[in-house]
Amino acid sequence: MTVDGLFNVFSLLQDHAERSPRRLALAQATGRDKAGRFVYATRTYGQLQADIEGLTRGLRAIGITKGSKTLVLVKPDLNLPVIVFSLFKIGAVPVIIDPAMGLTRLLACIRKVEPDAVIALPLIHALRPFLGDVFRTVKTFISNGSAWMPATHRLAHLRHASEGDAHTEPTLGTDLAAIFFTSGSTGTPKGVEVRHRNLGAQIAHFGALFPVDPQDVELAAFPVATLIGPCLGQTSVIPDMGSLHPGRCNPHNLVQTIEDFGITSGFASPIVWERLSRHCVAQGVRLSTIKRAFSGGAPIPYTMLARLAHLLPHGVMVTPYGATEVTPISSIDAREIERDTAALSASGHGTCVGRVVPGLTVKIIEIDAQRLPHWQDVTLLPDGVIGEIVVRGALVSQAYHNDPENTALAKIQADDGDQLDPFWHRTGDAGYFDAQGRLWCCGRIKHIVHADGQRYFSVPAEEILNAELEVWRSALVEVQVNGQAQLCMVVEFYPEHLAGIHAARIQAFKDKLHGFGFPVRHVLTYPHAFPVDRRHNSKIERHILARWAQLQLDKGVPS
Structure with a gap:
């Protein structure tokens, strides 16, 4: 790949399709047979490339060209990689927004991005007459349903186009290359512009950090995995999660798919x-075929890591750290x-996210809520001092x-005048480097709380409690008592330990x-599952918990 010359990310998939056309690229659980076992739809690399070429011809025939911003609102099934790679091949720009963020936010994101085309579920198209000017810039509508809809093309018809132009746009x-919207868990969702070189560098980093064996088969329980896997030449299996909500996934389904394919790696959010x-x-089940388990979106508590270590006798959990704007930063x-x-996390040091990946530069700067237009405006901090994590490189x-x-x-x-990587990205995360050169995360800057004239970072405090056997999750929030800011910890306990949480145990936590x-x-003991972001189901919505905690204290609930 020549990052400053011609490069299209589709070429990464194409290379594998031409070298190993018979290799299985994708599989998806689509139903069950009479014996209750899953039935899978499959695509080899050769079939996947043929599907992409067919859709490329169909999309070009209806006017989608290089630069066309194309909103993609479909389920994370076998259609998703075909759609996205066809758009890459054309030089069009897929726009990926998670509908789980809620209708109001979704519509605001669509207005902001001003798409030229829409590929979406029939429900989205049925709602078009009731959504005002949301689709005012759209010239081309495509439905992935089977029913005819007015002024709307059918994806199934387009993907079987046998005539037309299927070349890869230079x-x-x-x-x-694409616009990926952030989850908006700490603010308004933002459309991250990603260049072909960014995606190429991301794939290269994952491939170098976690080399793929020709026999590797990945459990793609996170939608982005179906876009990364084909570029690395591995097989990606989309399981039947049992729910579109990760927090309600059916683990029995996942175990069956792992057994059916001899899954060797898995990519899923922490809650999964x-x-x-x-x-x-x-159930006394061990996942003996898995060599690597990947997770992202939020820190993983050590209690879960210890549990997985027992379940993966031949594997290990790997936790890359990053954001929509740059992934991975470290691992x-x-x-x-x-x-x-782990022992350091349990004593208030935060969460270690590992060493920075090759090719990226990470610095820690003094926390400042204001704009910092130029590098000369920042104050660099030494190792061991918490500040904002900033990143620069081809992934950014x-x-x-x-x-x-x-x-x-x-x-x-x-x-320094570098035109390829002219900016440092402010992650909005607080953190520091230790003496061994490892990066530690201390939570979002927006989650800093104050008491007695001091500031406190969320993750270092939370990891102290998260190390306790009874605790699933905790959240440090700020409350007001008699006009003074005080610290409050809201805790979600494991259900089986809830009966043992009494006043003395709460006092022990405080001590x-x-x-x-x-x-x-x-x-305070939270009576339900924590409110979390809808994409990963793992990022805690601390502002909701802060309001709840304040209400409890105002009512005089013992704490």
């Missing part, structure tokens, strides 16, 4: 691994966590689409937090 590495691992412990595996960092997105205000807040102009420098005055 794109530069610096050309816009939590549900799967607890199910396996309860660490469960063995290093168990050996070196340079802008938010049609959003100059948020772009200006998140980007810092470098001072432990005080011992590590966190003057937490209140510990």
Whole structure:
């Protein structure tokens, strides 16, 4: 790949399709046979390439060309990689927005991005007459349903086009490849502009960090895995999750698919691994074929890592750290966590996210809520001092689409004149480097709380409690008592331990937090599952918990 010359990310998939056309690329559970076992739809690399070429011809025939921003709102099934790679091949720009963010936010994102075309579920098209000017810029509508709809093309018809142009558009590495919207868990969702070179570098990093064996088969329980896997030449299996909501996934389904394919690696959000691992412990199941388990979206508690270590006798959990704007930034595996960092996390040091991947530069700068237009405006911090994590390199997105205000807040102009990587990205995460050169995360800057004139970071305090046997999740929030800011820890306990949580145990939690420098005055038991982001089902919505905690204290609930 020549990052400053011609490069189209589709070429990565194409290379594997031409070398190994008979290799299985994708499989998806589509139903069950009479014996109750899953039945799978499959695509070899050769079939996948043929599907992509057919859809490429169909899309070009209806006017989708290089640069066409195309909103993709479909289920994460076998159609998704065909659609996205066809758009890459054309040089069009897929726009990926998670509908789980809620209708109001979804519509605001669509207005912001101003798409030229829409490929969506029939329900989205049925709602078009009731959505005002949301689709005012759209010239081409495509439904992935089978029913005829007015002024709408059918995806199934387009993908079987036998005539027309299927060539790969010559794109530069610096050309816009896609727009991926953030989850908006700490603010308004933003459209991250990703260049072909960004995606190429991302794939190269994953391939170098986690080399793929020709026999590897991945459990793609996270939609992005179906886009990464084909570029690495591996087989990706889409399981029947039993629910579109990761927090309600059916772990029995996942176990069956792992057994059916002899899954060797898996990519899922933390809540999926939590549900799967607890199910396996309860049923006495071990996942002996898995060599690597990947997770992302939120830190994984050590209790889960320890549970998975028992369930994966020949494997290890790997937790890359990153964001929609740059992934991966760093990586660490469960063995290093168990050996070196778990005890430190349990004593208030935060979460170790490992060593920075090759090719990226990461610095820690003084936390500042204001814009920092130029690198000369920042104050660099030494190792061991918590500040904002900033990143630069080929993996880093340079802008938010049609959003100059948020772009200006998140980007810092470098001072060396590099035209390929001209900006430092402000992650919005607080963290520091330790003496061994490992990066530690201390939570979102927006989650900093205050008491007695001091500031406190969320993750270091939460990891102290998360190390306790009874605790599933915790959240440090700020409350007001008699006009003074105080610290409160809201806790979600494992159901089987809830009966054993009494006043003395709560006091022990407070004493432990005080011992590590966190003057937490209140510990409250949350009566339900924590509110979390809808994409990963793992990022805690702390502002909701803060309001709830304040209400409890105002009512005089013992804490």
